[in-house]
Amino acid sequence: MLEIKDLHVSIDDKKILKGLNLSVKAGEIHAIMGPNGSGKSTLSSVIAGNEDYEITNGSIIYKNENIEDLSAEERANKGIFMSFQYPVEIPGITVTNFIKTAINSNLKARGQKEMAANEMLKKIREKANLLEIDSKFLSRSLNEGFSGGEKKRNEIFQMAMLEPSLAILDETDSGLDIDALRIVANGVNKIKSRSNAIVIITHYQRLLDHIIPDYVHVLQDGKIAKSGNKELAFELEEKGYDWI
């Protein structure tokens, strides 16, 4: 699904990623942990196609295609999804309208017809139920006045609607209380399948109590310093990052 080889990335001439390697297969959940400033969010932004970052060396191969030259929307339309750490507000545009526009853009990019309104509505209801989202929530302006938990739940709702092949969850657990964390994690677990892959980027271990990763990687100073299974996450929680 995703092969990252010797990736070097800079922003404003500052080197952030310095030779990162990562291999993610369909059906897998990977957790990337690391201290602040280790390059976690840079990694997610680069995969999503944020042009503020410059790839100076290495490659990102997604479904056997080098995606370096693809725009963010092209990547999205090929099935890459990122749950934002800080989702933005778009006043006046409802959650429903936004997701409808996104889905139809995806379909159009894939040469398919727009989704019929009744089908859309059915899907929205189904996914909203999955994530315990109230229908009133769907007619509010996108992220405007949302609590931290609502924003994150909305991100996962969009993920459920768009059904990506590769989902990157950037610090999805930050700002969530324990109930919201449980709902978000349950949602992710239900969306998870053998044909998609999830990369969880997190500072803390607690989300991994609910979503069990197949692999845990420690990112330090722009590189993967250590990889292991979920036990590694517990170890990190206990000992911190310094022992690596």
Next chain:
Amino acid sequence: MAYTEEELKKELEQQEYQYGFTTKIESETFPVGLNKDIVRKISEKKNEPKWMTDWRLSAFEAWEKMEEPEWSNVNYKKPKFQDISYYSAPKTKAKYDSLDEVDPELLKTFDKLGISIDEQKKLAGVAVDIVMDSVSVATTFKETLSKKGIIFCSISEAIQEHPDLVKKYLGTVIPKKDNFYSALNSAVFSDGSFCYIPKGVKCPMELSTYFRINQAGTGQFERTLVIADEGSYVSYLEGCTAPSRDENQLHAAVVELIALDDAEIKYSTVQNWYPGNKQGKGGVFNFVTKRGLCHENSKISWTQVETGSAVTWKYPSCILKGNNSVGEFYSIAVTNNYQQADTGTKMIHLGKNTKSTIISKGISAGKSQNSYRGLVRIGNNAENARNFSQCDSLLMGNNCGAHTFPYIEAKNKTAQIEHEATTSKIGEDQIFYCNQRGIDTEKAIALIVNGFSKEVLNKLPMEFAVEAQKLLEISLEGSVG
């Protein structure tokens, strides 16, 4: 590689103003220039009674002594008033009893505009009066309306058929000498729409007028007069387009609304005159005077979507003369490239317990300048008058400007006036967020702008709202920067 700004710009330069075509209809056009003889000739051409000719002449005399105002926040080369032709009419028969008699070329024009009369008839039940260049071409649904006693016709026809009403109300809200352009309009107006809703009648359909300038080197001076008698209701729509031309065309209309006791008038405009090309060449000068007079317990609501014209200069206003009367102004003004807009409203509170609401959304892109200018005046006797104003500006790129000039004059201590204003920029983070969901940048901007304008778009009648949304998208294409 990601779609660069350069590529985007190139692509957009190739996109033309959608409505920029001319129609091959023979026109009868007066020689250029303006003097008493031309005014007389216009009046004569229209078989007007003497009182009307005299009215025009006195307006002309006033205009001659007036100077073109300069206080607005716009820069343009002043029109040479002696180089304009003041009358142009499609040469075919000017009045039609049914659509079958209308020149097929003309009907094709309407098709191109996407407002096929036929379709309009079927779909929305909208009665349409179309003013092309200067002459009113067709008024549909006249019969249906006349059963309710509603008069909806061209102003020329009204002068012939309903002189008492015209005499009684014409120039009462906007006097001939009100301003330079209203005086000019009063002297030379060629046609326009007239509407009268009798006492207690709710007009059963939207009334609509389409204006189009077609002939080169002409100005367009329509005159609209809407009278809602006691307890009546009408919703009136007005749409405008013009072909692309290198020279500037002048459009100086006058719209007067009269809402008698307990009446309500909703007046919506979608203005899409040719804005000029990417370098700012050509485009329509849109210098329009619009004002409504509210009697007791009446309400006038102006809604406008202004996307076209090189220069827009207009302030649809309400005089809240009657007690408990209500004035509303909802506006979206979009400027792109070199367009300039100085628009807003005046709410003049004279009666007791009068209320006004102003919601203005300005969107500037390219190298354009967009100003909101508004006056809220509370008179001595306007006990408990209330006003709420909200002016929001959205900027795109670093080369455009947004300005707000709110004037408030309160002469009564019981007045409550609220004013809110915001200025924001479309954020790169907002666009990236949309991109990440598969929405391209153009579409993302359209989405953000529609969200920003929603409060005003919601005020438009349904069919118009859809058209207005599309217009917003078209007007802002190429503004990413």
